Amino acid sequence: MVVWKKFPRVGVISTLLSAIILTGCSMIPSAGPNRQQISDAAKSQDPETADFLLLDVNNDVLRALSHYAPPTLEGSFGNRKRPSKYVIGVGDSVTVTIWEGAAGGLFSRPASDVLGTGSQSAAIPEQQVSKEGDISVPFAGRIIVAGKTTDQVEQAIVEKLTGKAIEPQVLVVVSKSVNNAATVIGEVNAPGRVPLSPRGERILDVIALAGGNKTPAHETFVVLDRNGASAAVPLQTVIGRRGENVFILPDDTISLIRDPQTFTAFGAATRNAQVPFDAVGISLAEALAKAGGLIDNRADPQGVYLMRFETEKIARVLKPDYAGPTYNGYVRVIYKLDMREANGILLARDFLIRNKDAIYISNAPISDLNKVLSIFSVVASPVSQATSIANGF
Numbered sequence: 001m002v003v004w005k006k007f008p009r010v011g012v013i014s015t016l017l018s019a020i021i022l023t024g025c026s027m028i029p030s031a032g033p034n035r036q037q038i039s040d041a042a043k044s045q046d047p048e049t050a051d052f053l054l055l056d057v058n059n060d061v062l063r064a065l066s067h068y069a070p071p072t073l074e075g076s077f078g079n080r081k082r083p084s085k086y087v088i089g090v091g092d093s094v095t096v097t098i099w100e101g102a103a104g105g106l107f108s109r110p111a112s113d114v115l116g117t118g119s120q121s122a123a124i125p126e127q128q129v130s131k132e133g134d135i136s137v138p139f140a141g142r143i144i145v146a147g148k149t150t151d152q153v154e155q156a157i158v159e160k161l162t163g164k165a166i167e168p169q170v171l172v173v174v175s176k177s178v179n180n181a182a183t184v185i186g187e188v189n190a191p192g193r194v195p196l197s198p199r200g201e202r203i204l205d206v207i208a209l210a211g212g213n214k215t216p217a218h219e220t221f222v223v224l225d226r227n228g229a230s231a232a233v234p235l236q237t238v239i240g241r242r243g244e245n246v247f248i249l250p251d252d253t254i255s256l257i258r259d260p261q262t263f264t265a266f267g268a269a270t271r272n273a274q275v276p277f278d279a280v281g282i283s284l285a286e287a288l289a290k291a292g293g294l295i296d297n298r299a300d301p302q303g304v305y306l307m308r309f310e311t312e313k314i315a316r317v318l319k320p321d322y323a324g325p326t327y328n329g330y331v332r333v334i335y336k337l338d339m340r341e342a343n344g345i346l347l348a349r350d351f352l353i354r355n356k357d358a359i360y361i362s363n364a365p366i367s368d369l370n371k372v373l374s375i376f377s378v379v380a381s382p383v384s385q386a387t388s389i390a391n392g393f
Helices: 009-027 035-043 059-066 150-161 203-209 235-240 284-290 312-318 342-350 365-392
Strands: 053-056 093-099 121-128 134-137 141-144 169-176 181-186 192-195 220-226 229-234 253-258 262-267 273-276 299-311 330-337 358-363
Touching (some): 035 053, 053 312, 093 150, 141 150, 150 169, 181 203, 203 253, 284 342, 284 358, 299 342, 312 330
Antiparallel strands (some): 134 141, 220 229, 299 330
C-alpha cells in the first residue's frame, strides 16, 4: 500500500522564494543597473583608472557648466560694426564715366554736332581690374585701382586728366565685384559668391541673398570661416540673438550644415528611443517630458542619470581632485539627479541638454522585488497545486 505523506506547503514555498531571492536577483531582466549598483561601481573605482566620474547635480555644478558655454560668433569675431571701407580688388569689373565742363573737349562733342546738344560726357566700356591692379583710361593711361575706394580712383583720374580735358569730372562704378563678396555653401537654396554692398551685410542678410536655408533652423548649424579661424553656432541662435548676427567681411565663407540634434532615453522611461530636440537649448526637464516621463510603477526618481563626454578642463573644474584617464581629451561624466526633491525639478529645468546626451532612469528597488514575486508566483503555483493534490490523498 502506498502511503502519501502531507507535504509542508509553506516550507516548500518558502524554500523556493529564498532560492529565487538569493540566486535570482542578479538574473532578473532589467534595462540597466539600479541606483545602488551605479553608486557602488563609482565608489569601487581606482581614482587613477576610473571609467567615469559620478556627480550629483546641484547649484555648484550648474554654475560651473554655465561658465563653459559653446563658442559664439560674437565671441569669436566680435565685429558688431560695418566694414570700415569698400575697396576695389583684382578681378572686379568697373565702368568709368567722364564729364567735361564745356563742349569740344577730349570726351565731349562740339556744340555744332548733328544732334546740336553738345554732349559733354563719355562712358568708357566696362573693364576688369588686371592682376597688376590697374585699368586703362584714355588720355590718363594706366590707373592703379586695387585697394582703393571708388572716390580715390575718381580723384586719381581727375588729376591725370587735368590740363588735358575741360574741367573733368569722373564717376567710377564697380559693376561686378569678386573681392567684396562672401562664399555661401551647404544647405542653402542658391550657394555661391554673394556680393557685399558698402552698406554692410550681416550673416542673415547673406544667407537670404543665397536663397535662404533649406533645412529647419533647429537642425542647421552656421559655420563662419575667416582668416583661418572658424566658429559654429546653431542657426536658431543666430536668429534669436542679435549679437550673433555679425557683419560679414569680404572673403568670408559661410557654411550651413545640417546636424539634427538628438538625445537618447532608456531605462524606466515611457519612451526608450533616440529623441530629436525640435529646438535648440532644451532642458533636462523638457527632455524627460519628450521621453514620456518616468514610468510610475518602475522608475526610481532618485536615480535619474545623464551621461555625456565633458572636456578635461570642465571635468577638473567640476572635481578638482579628479585623477582619472581621459579619452581624446574628454572625460566620461555621469550626472545624477534626485527628482524626489522639489529642488531636483528646478535643477532639471536649468540643466541644458546637449547633442548626443544619454538619459538613463534606473529601476526602483521595489520594481525588482515585484519581478521576483512575479517569477515566484509562476514557479510556486504548480508546486502549490501539486502539494494540494498530494495532501488530498
